[in-house]
Amino acid sequence: MKWLGQVVIVAGSWLFYLLCRHVFEGSGRIAHEHAEDVWSFERTLRLPSEARLQDWVLGSDTAVRGINAIYQHVHFPVMLVTLVALYVRRREVYRWFRDVLLLTTGLALVGHIAYPLAPPRLEPGLGMVDTGLEFGQSTYAGEPGTGFTNQLAAMPSMHVAWAALVAVAVIVCLRTRWRWLAPSYAALILFVVVVTGNHYWLDGIVGLVLLAFSLVVLRGRLEPAQRPADASRLRAR
Incomplete structure (x- = not known):
């Protein structure tokens, strides 16, 4: 029943993340001001x-x-499948993956609370539309400030950070040259969150920076786990 403990850890952490985002949802006025700042800064960066x-x-x-449809239905299932696959097939990599996931998401929570940000789809002045709302595929039930979802937590993008983490796991676990195509999944998700009006480029960039920080901090959790496999290959020779 060890798997049940992992379910409690991961699911409990996710629920805590959602609860904190809801409880500490920022001011709409400040979130819109931040949106103007981010948009202006991006133009400065060209x-x-x-x-x-x-x-x-x-x-x-x-x-x-x-x-x-990708925005609605791919993000969580891919992460869930990755967690299960790693737990079943690569337990030592799973522990590292789980810890990086929790640290990155925890850092993101700090960002959501400290820097409320309205996404482009809520900023008509930017010339973007809410594609989910326009095509009847919105994942958000009501206006910002209503319901349980914090729609003013655009910075950073966990869609992008999680997708990049999955790509890293694929590169770590597989040995085929095709594994180097995995980063294209993260690039696709970045494209999706921008086109749907749910995130700015900077949201994705900051998400990747937080992920990179977590990977560096927790790199020691992965390296020892890989040594037994490397040693067995050497003995086989």
């Missing part, structure tokens, strides 16, 4: 316009519906 990218995709209803 990052591509999220609005122009969305305009390009809006030319195809099929493409937008597909992107909305």
